[in-house]
Amino acid sequence: QKEVEQDPGPLSVPEGAIVSLNCTYSNSAFQYFMWYRQYSRKGPELLMYTYSSGNKEDGRFTAQVDKSSKYISLFIRDSQPSDSATYLCAMRDTGANSKLTFGKGITLSVRP
Amino acid sequence: DGGITQSPKYLFRKEGQNVTLSCEQNLNHDAMYWYRQDPGQGLRLIYYSQIVNDFQKGDIAEGYSVSREKKESFPLTVTSAQKNPTAFYLCASSNRVIEQFFGPGTRLTVL
Numbered sequence: 001q002k003e004v005e006q007d008p009g010p011l012s013v014p015e016g017a018i019v020s021l022n023c024t025y026s027n028s029a030f031q032y033f034m035w036y037r038q039y040s041r042k043g044p045e046l047l048m049y050t051y052s053s054g055n056k057e058d059g060r061f062t063a064q065v066d067k068s069s070k071y072i073s074l075f076i077r078d079s080q081p082s083d084s085a086t087y088l089c090a091m092r093d094t095g096a097n098s099k100l101t102f103g104k105g106i107t108l109s110v111r112p
Numbered sequence: 113d114g115g116i117t118q119s120p121k122y123l124f125r126k127e128g129q130n131v132t133l134s135c136e137q138n139l140n141h142d143a144m145y146w147y148r149q150d151p152g153q154g155l156r157l158i159y160y161s162q163i164v165n166d167f168q169k170g171d172i173a174e175g176y177s178v179s180r181e182k183k184e185s186f187p188l189t190v191t192s193a194q195k196n197p198t199a200f201y202l203c204a205s206s207n208r209v210i211e212q213f214f215g216p217g218t219r220l221t222v223l
Contacts, residue, residue, distance in 0.1 A: 008152070032210055043116075043202055043214030044155075088154060099145075099170075100212060104154035 003027050006089055006103030014111050019076040023089035023103045026070065030091040030101075033065050035074045038086045038105070047087075048074070079110045115139065116215035118203050123220045125190070125197065133188045133218045135203035141213070143206040144186035148172060148199045149217075155202065161186055190220065198222045 006023045013019055021035075031052055036044035048063040050056045050072075056063045062075040072091075076083055089103040116137045125131045137144065146158040157170030161180040175194025180186055186205075190197045200219050204212040 006154075034210070041217070041219075043204075043216050045214065046211045049210050099157060099160065102155040104152060 003101050004089065004091060004103045007106055008104065009106035010109065011106060012109045012111060013079055015079060015081060017079050017110070019079050019083070019108060019110075021074040021076075021087050021089075021106055021108070023072050023091075024070055025072070025091060025101075027091075027093070027101070028067075028070070029093040031094050032092045033063070033072050034090040034100070035061075035063055036088040036090060036102075038088060040085075044088055076108075079108075081110045081112050084109050116203060116205055116213055118201075118215035118218050120218060121216065123218055125220060125222050127222060128192045130189055130191050131220065133190065133201055133203075133220070135186045135188065135215060136184055137186075137203075137205040137213075137215075138184060139205055139207070139213060140183070141205035141207050142183070144180070145204040145206070145212065146170075146176070146178065146186070146188045147202045147204065149202060150199050158188065158201075 004025045034049040035047045037047045038044040050063050050065050053065050053067045060077045064073045086105045086107045088105040090100045092098045092100050119134045143162050145160040147155040156172050158176050159178040161167035177189045202217045203215040206212045
């Protein structure tokens with residue numbers, strides 16, 4: 001089993017839809033959970049991060065972590081065509097020199 | 113402007129050639145990373161460096177080499193030993209807390 005599994009996609013939704021993107025993981029030492037957004041032919045940029053369990057909201061985006069189920073989600077409300085991108089989950093433990101472990105990414109397309 | 117620059121944006125390599133990808137950062141970050149991205153594969157770590165003059169192999173280091181002689185620079189050489197080098201290469205740096213900042217990437221194609 002890979003350390004981080006992400007729904008493969010691609011995903012296509014109409015403008016205004018609520019989008020749910022998910023990752024599961026197997027390493028119980030992971031404490032930091034991140035979502036990166038990557039536009040075509042660009043480098044990824046950090047969208048949101050959470051520490052341990054709980055929810056975090058930033059505008060139309062909500063990140064949710066359920067450590068008991070080893071499951072994280074990113075919700076996008078009122079999706080816009082500008083949200084069309086690849087979304088990568090990433091996570092790490094609390095070690096000072098810890099590396100990030102990435103999911104494979106899911107490509108989202110929001111249709112006008 | 114603070115950030116990470118990668119050059120060139122596109123690179124073409126003939127079979128058997130070594131090529132070097134440049135990565136420079138002015139964020140004063142200690143840690144730097146090289147990733148490879150293939151369609152459907154996500155980001156795979158090639159090499160990383162936590163401090164000047166020190167670096168470690170990542171998950172797919174075979175056929176690659178790096179150096180870290182300056183804090184700002186972390187060049188990656190793709191050697192002829194790399195069997196399938198065509199990919200999108202991303203460099204990142206970090207202040208060791210949470211976020212890795214990525215460069216714009218270099219797309220390498222083997223002719």
